[in-house]
Amino acid sequence: xxxxxLEFELQKKGSELMSxxxxxxxxxxxxxxxxxxxxxxxxxLQSEMRPKPDCGEETYEGHGLLLDRKALVTGGDSGIGRAAxxxxxxxxxxxxxxxxxxxxxxxxxxxxxIEKAGRKAVLLPYDFxxxxxxxxVVDRVVEELGGLDTMVLNAGQQIAxxxxxxxxxxxIRDSFEVNVVAMLALVKAAKPHIPAGGAIVTTTSVQAFNPxxxxxxxxxxxxxxxxxxxxxxxxxxxxxxxxxxVAPGPIWTPIQLDHGQPEEAIPEFxxxxxxGRAGQPAELAPTYVLLASNLASYTTAQIYGVTGGEHxxx
Numbered sequence: 001x002x003x004x005x006l007e008f009e010l011q012k013k014g015s016e017l018m019s020x021x022x023x024x025x026x027x028x029x030x031x032x033x034x035x036x037x038x039x040x041x042x043x044x045l046q047s048e049m050r051p052k053p054d055c056g057e058e059t060y061e062g063h064g065l066l067l068d069r070k071a072l073v074t075g076g077d078s079g080i081g082r083a084a085x086x087x088x089x090x091x092x093x094x095x096x097x098x099x100x101x102x103x104x105x106x107x108x109x110x111x112x113x114i115e116k117a118g119r120k121a122v123l124l125p126y127d128f129x130x131x132x133x134x135x136x137v138v139d140r141v142v143e144e145l146g147g148l149d150t151m152v153l154n155a156g157q158q159i160a161x162x163x164x165x166x167x168x169x170x171x172i173r174d175s176f177e178v179n180v181v182a183m184l185a186l187v188k189a190a191k192p193h194i195p196a197g198g199a200i201v202t203t204t205s206v207q208a209f210n211p212x213x214x215x216x217x218x219x220x221x222x223x224x225x226x227x228x229x230x231x232x233x234x235x236x237x238x239x240x241x242x243x244x245x246v247a248p249g250p251i252w253t254p255i256q257l258d259h260g261q262p263e264e265a266i267p268e269f270x271x272x273x274x275x276g277r278a279g280q281p282a283e284l285a286p287t288y289v290l291l292a293s294n295l296a297s298y299t300t301a302q303i304y305g306v307t308g309g310e311h312x313x314x
Contacts, residue, residue: 030054030280031252034267043102044258046078047109053252055083056282057113062090065293069093070145072137074186075155077107079253080203083281084152084288085110089117091289096122096141098155120145128155128178134185142193149198150292151190153183156203156221158260160214172217179221180228187232196240199292202229204245204303209312214262226303233301242300244291249307251279274309
């Protein structure tokens, strides 16, 4: 009868809908058009970017992969660090975030997301150009979280200059102090506290492997971080601590607007990647979670590229 046939067709369509795979074309995800031309003075705020980066605030779903971890995320107020901090909290970790003083409004937003996930948040406004900052950050994390077992070393300075003639020597010193020296100092201060099974994830960059000429000092620091990551892993595995790095490509974050790119380059930022678009911080968070979690128990001394297609190993 017609009613039986109609019921059969509805069941067939329902079955087809239920079995349809969740496939998304990566070229068409997130923001695919040109960005508005824009710049910010230091400190750059994510809340003032157009469009705002997607750090997984509305989309990241946790699965208990970092349950009861005590984590430090540097540069955790915005961009990649923000995405990692939110993801870590939703995976069950208490999270302390270090951020550059003046970026308090962004940091407070992250703290709210951490606390909504039912975890403890600690806000640490420190400038890593201060040589005392790394030790003080670690001391506060251990005191306020009751320990430290997981680190995302992500804070960085990036200021573009087209010619070395215009690159201040003080900027070179600051870039290495913030990006490299502070990272080593943080690990040195944290090592006595991190137990076997703990993990460290650094943020290097595709710039370490394929540098842009206008990022002379920044790219050099990122190459140093990649080397440091692999070297440190060889030491710390003796204590059961894994060390890995993530090498992002062109990711839409505040660092790009704080003189991290020439202003005229902002509209087409990331458009030349194989994906044809810039990446969003939310697209990196799962990699940080993986490398910090027990799922990566046999992974150390590795650099994972999340670059939109640009190679890091050829």
